[in-house]
Amino acid sequence: MLQLVRWARPAIPRLILGGLGALGASLLALAIPQVLREVVNGPLLTSESRTGVLQAAALVLALGCLEALLVWTRRALIATPATTAEHDMRTSLFDHLLDLPIAVHDRWSGGQLLQRAMGDLSSIRRWIAFGMVMLVVSSATIVVGVVLMVTTAWQLGLIYLLGAVPMVWLGFTFRTDYAKAARRARDQTGDLAGTVEESVHGIRVLKAFGRGEDALGDFVRQADELRDTEVHKARTLARVSLAVTAIPEGTLAISLGVGLWLTVQGDLSVGALVGFMATAAVVNRPLEGLGQLLATTLDARAAADRFLEVIDQPNALDDPERPATLGESGPRGSTVELRGVRVLLGGRAVLDGVDLTLDPGRTTALVGLTGSGKSTLLQVLPRLLDVDDGVVAIDGVDVRRVRRGDLRRIVSPAFEDPVLFSASVRENVLLGVDEPATTQEEAAQSELLRRALAAAQAEFVDQLPDGVDTVIGEEGMSLSGGQRQRLALARAIAARPRVLVLDDPLSAVDVATETAATTALRELLPGTTTLVVAHRPSTVALADQVAVLQDGRISAVGRHTDLLRSSAHYRHVISDMETAEDDGDPDVAVDLAPEVTR
Numbered sequence: 001m002l003q004l005v006r007w008a009r010p011a012i013p014r015l016i017l018g019g020l021g022a023l024g025a026s027l028l029a030l031a032i033p034q035v036l037r038e039v040v041n042g043p044l045l046t047s048e049s050r051t052g053v054l055q056a057a058a059l060v061l062a063l064g065c066l067e068a069l070l071v072w073t074r075r076a077l078i079a080t081p082a083t084t085a086e087h088d089m090r091t092s093l094f095d096h097l098l099d100l101p102i103a104v105h106d107r108w109s110g111g112q113l114l115q116r117a118m119g120d121l122s123s124i125r126r127w128i129a130f131g132m133v134m135l136v137v138s139s140a141t142i143v144v145g146v147v148l149m150v151t152t153a154w155q156l157g158l159i160y161l162l163g164a165v166p167m168v169w170l171g172f173t174f175r176t177d178y179a180k181a182a183r184r185a186r187d188q189t190g191d192l193a194g195t196v197e198e199s200v201h202g203i204r205v206l207k208a209f210g211r212g213e214d215a216l217g218d219f220v221r222q223a224d225e226l227r228d229t230e231v232h233k234a235r236t237l238a239r240v241s242l243a244v245t246a247i248p249e250g251t252l253a254i255s256l257g258v259g260l261w262l263t264v265q266g267d268l269s270v271g272a273l274v275g276f277m278a279t280a281a282v283v284n285r286p287l288e289g290l291g292q293l294l295a296t297t298l299d300a301r302a303a304a305d306r307f308l309e310v311i312d313q314p315n316a317l318d319d320p321e322r323p324a325t326l327g328e329s330g331p332r333g334s335t336v337e338l339r340g341v342r343v344l345l346g347g348r349a350v351l352d353g354v355d356l357t358l359d360p361g362r363t364t365a366l367v368g369l370t371g372s373g374k375s376t377l378l379q380v381l382p383r384l385l386d387v388d389d390g391v392v393a394i395d396g397v398d399v400r401r402v403r404r405g406d407l408r409r410i411v412s413p414a415f416e417d418p419v420l421f422s423a424s425v426r427e428n429v430l431l432g433v434d435e436p437a438t439t440q441e442e443a444a445q446s447e448l449l450r451r452a453l454a455a456a457q458a459e460f461v462d463q464l465p466d467g468v469d470t471v472i473g474e475e476g477m478s479l480s481g482g483q484r485q486r487l488a489l490a491r492a493i494a495a496r497p498r499v500l501v502l503d504d505p506l507s508a509v510d511v512a513t514e515t516a517a518t519t520a521l522r523e524l525l526p527g528t529t530t531l532v533v534a535h536r537p538s539t540v541a542l543a544d545q546v547a548v549l550q551d552g553r554i555s556a557v558g559r560h561t562d563l564l565r566s567s568a569h570y571r572h573v574i575s576d577m578e579t580a581e582d583d584g585d586p587d588v589a590v591d592l593a594p595e596v597t598r
């Protein structure tokens with residue numbers, strides 16, 4: 001829990017002040033019985049005058065009011081810093097998540113991350129605002145109270161202390177059992193959130209295949225597991241709460257009996273007995289709440305563990321200490337070289353010795369059988385994935401020596417399954433472009449937006465209710481697959497990259513649109529070096545050169561027509577593409593069929 005100080009540091013002065021306020025309130029509560037003891041032993045027993053009693057009553061009233069004021073001070077002082085610490089932790093977590101490599105994201109489900117960013121951090125906030133302070137204050141109150149009880153009547157104090165022995169033992173067993181259940185409950189809540197997220201995401205598929213019942217079954221099973229864990233937690237807490245209430249009350253009953261006997265024997269004053277019992281009543285209050293407080297602490301510790309697991313996840317794709325700068329590209333554009341590139345995924349070498357040169361300003365189509373590693377190869381260019389061996393260099397500079405921010409201004413990707421954010425078309429397309437500072441820049445951006453949309457054949461935007469200012473729904477769901485792909489391509493174009501990596505970006509549009517987009521792209525970004533993963537012969541035919549990925553390495557590079565003649569594997573790949581295309585676009589198959597079938 002001490003590690004959370006990193007985020008709570010600015011809040012520490014207020015936390016300390018608030019804690020002191022709470023401590024003051026508890027000590028005042030302990031002072032009231034001491035006044036009572038004096039009143040009973042003094043004015044009440046000696047019946048001197050009413051003035052002494054009235055003075056004591058006024059003192060108790062003043063102490064009570066001061067106690068209330070200190071309780072309010074604690075709440076007022078601590079609410080803001082606890083919320084600020086939660087805010088800072090949440091921001092750090094989100095920032096770190098954005099920074100972590102894709103491989104790490106693949107390991108965590110969305111639901112788990114959501115739960116860690118929301119529910120877990122709220123628990124930590126509640127603990128900072130209440131649990132932590134009250135744990136310190138309660139412990140202090142109990143210690144000071146017991147010392148007062150022992151000094152008031154040592155015989156009764158010892159009886160009371162004997163009750164601590166079973167309570168400490170119970171506390172240890174409770175801690176072990178509850179801590180495990182608290183962690184399990186949090187993990188199960190994350191899994192449940194993951195199931196909801198996945199089902200909502202795939203709602204169309206579930207409905208189309210009539211698998212709603214199965215999804216509900218999975219959800220109910222997980223919800224049952226969570227309920228069982230929560231019930232187990234509640235039972236464990238109930239057991240310890242019973243003990244921390246019954247044991248002090250029991251010892252108090254024995255103390256009262258012994259105390260009365262000692263008073264009758266003349267070994268204890270009436271005032272001391274009253275003072276002891278009143279102090280015990282004040283001490284019993286935090287003791288009874290100790291179980292709940294411990295439970296809150298263990299819950300927060302499980303939440304903190306889960307938070308730290310993500311935030312302490314090292315970033316293997318960190319920026320270099322002494323970054324290199326990518327100079328200007330040559331007059332024809334940037335050269336990209338991959339030398340001996342090896343990438344391991346799931347313990348398997350998906351790429352194993354890839355050598356490939358992308359000539360400046362040229363378009364290279366990357367082809368290969370399904371699962372041959374094409375998408376993986378694209379990811380090493382913008383360093384979404386790091387190579388395990390070999391080098392990826394742009395204009396002779398290893399991409400690992402460049403700051404990631406700089407690299408991503410130079411290399412721009414568009415993927416087959418585009419993600420659009422809940423924002424306007426303009427914001428989505430200009431995502432990779434810096435905010436305009438002047439009205440001139442704003443006008444230039446509007447022009448850039450128009451040209452990028454035109455190049456990506458996304459004129460359909462004009463038909464949307466608010467044109468480029470139309471807010472498109474979550475992940476652009478209100479748009480068709482082809483429309484979403486075109487906006488994602490426009491986004492990659494608008495970034496005006498030196499290197500464009502496209503993972504079959506127009507698979508959902510017709511061949512004529514794809515041809516028009518490719519031609520417009522060359523006109524708009526003449527010096528851009530492009531690597532495009534192709535899944536249909538029409539895309540391949542539009543490229544300047546084709547690279548064939550086979551068994552983790554590039555087995556052939558050349559022009560489409562040359563490769564058809566020279567490479568049996570290439571013919572096999574193209575034939576595979578055509579088989580897939582047969583259901584879709586027969587025109588393309590007819591265009592290329594004579595060469596391939598020969």
Ligand SMILES: Nc1ncnc2c1ncn2[C@@H]1O[C@H](COP(=O)(O)OP(=O)(O)OP(=O)(O)O)[C@@H](O)[C@H]1O
Binds near residue numbers: 346373376377
């Ligand atoms: N995160 C991962 N962990 C383990 N294996 C992975 C991971 N990502 C991809 N792979 C595996 O790496 C191989 C290459 O995947 P990749 O997506 O690069 O192929 P691809 O050529 O683009 O396929 P397709 O043409 O079907 O899109 C596949 O066998 C895939 O299962």
